[in-house]
Amino acid sequence: MDPSTLTTLAGQIVAILAPLMPFFSNATDAVATKVGEDVYEQVKHLYGVIHTRFAKEADNGKSSKVLQNFAEDPKEYAANLENKLLQILQADPNFASTLSQIYHSGPIQSIKVGEDAKFENTNFSNELDRGTQTIEAGDRPNFSGTTFNISPKKQPGK
Secondary structure: OOHHHHHHHHHHHHHHHHHHHHHHHOOOHHHHHHHOHHHHHHHHHHHHHHHHHHHOOOOOOHHHHHHHHHHHOHHHHHHHHHHHHHHHHHHOHHHHHHHHHHHHOOOEEEEEOOOOOEEEOOEEEEOEOOOEEEEEOOOOOEEEOOEEEEOEOOOOOO
């Protein structure tokens, strides 16, 4: 990836993580429900991948400390994390590719149903133009009026 793409990716990753870090330190089922389980799980996965990669740095734990400081005070340490993340992305193309794939995977919208489930007039809509939408149905599901839509956000007046 070119340097400007890596810079953008590092900034986007930090921007995604920063507002949700307080939820990780107080992780409860209620918090996950409030944030949205799928979003929470995706961000938790993203953070875990970064945590694992930072722990592998041969810098006597400095990278891990940057991530820890960010987790404790995202507003104060966002710039530090972004700088450290950019350095590692530049040095490790495989890690850059992994984070890019996670970032660009989009949201996951899913419904899981059990026996005798009845679905009527259910609409999935995603204007990010990327993501996954699924329904997992058990025995004897009954669906009607269910729509899925992944498309770019419509411009006003068009």
